[in-house]
Amino acid sequence: MENIRAAIxxxxxxxxxxxxxxxxxxxxxxxxxxxxxxxxxxxxxxxxSIHAFDDFSIPIEENKLWIDLHKKCKLVFPEGRATYGDIQAYMIRRDKFDQYLAKQAINLGAEIITATKVHSIQQNSEGVILTTKGDETKRIQSNLVILAEGARAKLAQRLSFVPPSPLIYGFEYKIEGEWREELEFHFDSEKYPYGYIWIFPRKNETNIGIVTTAKERKKRLDNFLKQNNISGKILKKMGGPIPMKGPIPKLYCDNILVVGDAAGMVNPIFYGGIRMGMTSGEIAGKIGAKFLTSKKENQFYSLSNYQSEILKFKFMDEINLKCHNFFYSRSNKFLSKLGKILNNQYINRISGREKIKVLSNLLKEPGLLRHPKGLLQIYKGFKIARDWGF
Ligand SMILES: Cc1cc2nc3c(=O)[nH]c(=O)nc-3n(C[C@H](O)[C@H](O)[C@H](O)COP(=O)(O)OP(=O)(O)OC[C@H]3O[C@@H](n4cnc5c(N)ncnc54)[C@H](O)[C@@H]3O)c2cc1C
Structure with missing residues (x-):
């Protein structure tokens, strides 16, 4: 059996x-x-979000990592629309972005072993035993394991403290041509329940996708393209699962930390998880290092510090899930009223003259006024999602 100190x-x-x-x-x-x-x-x-570049000092001038910067974002309801204030989101090249992170890790001394799947995880008195299968099958004893295996979280869910995360599925086309000037999210609770259609333009091509709990996602996306006269050549198709109800309640046990999608670290409003995943990885690494150092010195340092550190971030606030539950269970009638009262105003930053306009529109919609708590959850949830949603 091989021995290592930290496995990811x-x-x-x-x-x-x-x-x-x-x-x-x-x-x-x-x-x-x-x-x-x-x-x-x-x-x-x-x-x-641009904040991910700031948080991790990723050089923005390294323009192989991204293609376009968007400062405007539209939220389109069955009728009416809203806009996001102060948004700054990059359209990244996701493959290059992940490869950049891998290069940083290797330069700092990490080892990355590809084409090797971890098949089983077992706790013992020394830490954790992993069984890996690459060219050969190996048993590896590790003092610390960080599970970052993505949304399906198969290994994590074999541990008693990790409940199965409900998943929602996304499906996307990369289409030739720039079909919009800014980012767009289209909400329709009948056609795309619990989700939306996104249009993310980047130079000479556009990522257009759907995320919803409904079946026949491809058909729904195809109908959207037809109705919106979007007919460019499809360059790529892709899709996958996303945890839909936010972070799992417990993120650690003896010698093990769970991060990223495996821990449900995805914003439950827009379902983006890169920045949250990286943040959880960063904190898990710091806490994990303290844990390993104290173990070497025969002292005790609890991995529960990972949970308490992460809880300080806004993406862990329960308002996100409350907003998800309220917003995504509304009818199209409600969403249209919301679109009309916002009337192109900011959903996350209503101030000054805008506030008066929105409030006077709101007074004309008694249907919405019956839900003051829900409206506040939408306001707060979308405010956090602007920075942590994608
Ligand atoms: C269609 C779609 C669109 C999305 N769009 C956005 C977006 O625009 N912005 C955004 O912020 N987020 C988006 N997300 C979410 C985002 O992709 C994830 O939140 C992010 O990738 C999570 O990172 P992660 O490292 O936790 O998991 P992942 O990126 O899924 O990485 C997990 C890795 O673990 C590997 N793995 C799994 N099991 C094992 C095993 N047993 N042994 C070895 N390796 C294993 C996998 O191969 C994978 O490489 C989208 C997701 C989907 C599905």
Missing amino acids: VGGGPAGLQAAISLSKAGMTPTVFEEHPSIGQPIQCGEGL
Whole structure:
């Protein structure tokens, strides 16, 4: 049996950021990734808030990582629309982005082993035993394991503290041509229940996708394209699962931390998870390093510190799930009224003259006024989602 100090299962943004963070603290983690190369296959709309670049000092001038910067975003309801204030979102090249993180991790001393799947996880008195299958099957004893295996979280869910996360599915086309000038989200509770259609333009091409609990996602997306006269050549199709109800309640147990999609770290309003995943990886790496150092010195440091550190972030606030529950259970009639009262105003920043306009529109809609708590949840939830949603 091989012995290592820190193992990370999954080479997506959460696992790679955990590797960077552990390596910066002087550890030499090993990342196991089942696919032959990092960043592939891409399953992503590729929208990412500028804050992710700031948080992790990712050089914006490194323009191989992104294609376009958007400062405007429309929220389109069956009738009426709203807009997002102060948004700054990059259209990234997701494969290059993940590969950039992998390179940083390797430069700092981490090892990344691709084409190697972790098949089983078992706790013992020394830590955790992983069974990996690459060219050969290996048993590996590790003092610390960070599970960053994405939405399906198969290994994590074998541990008693990780409940199955309800999943929603996304499906996307990359289409030739720029079909819009700004980011758009289209909500319709009948056609795309619990989700929406996104249009993310980037130079010479546009990512257009659907996320919903409804079946026949491709058919629904095709109908949308037809109705909106979007007819460019389809360059790529992709899709995948996304945790839909936000973070799981407990994020650690003896010698194990769960990060990223595996821990449900996805904004439950827009279902974006790159920035949250990286943040959880960063914190898990720091706490994991302290845990390993104290173990070496025969002292005790609890992994529960990971949970308490993460809880300080706004993306962990229960308002996000409340907003999801209220917003996504509204009828189209409600959404249209919301669109009409907002009338192109900001959904997340209503101030000054805008406030008076929106309030006077609201007074004309007694149907909406019956839900003051829900409206406040939408206001607060969308405010957080602007920065943590994609
Ligand atoms: C269609 C779609 C569109 C999306 N669009 C956006 C968007 O525009 N913006 C945004 O912020 N988020 C978006 N997301 C969500 C975002 O992609 C995820 O939140 C993010 O990738 C989570 O990172 P992660 O590292 O936790 O998981 P992942 O990126 O899923 O990485 C997990 C890795 O673990 C590997 N793995 C799994 N099991 C094992 C195992 N047993 N052994 C070894 N390796 C294993 C997988 O191969 C994978 O590489 C989208 C998701 C989907 C499905």
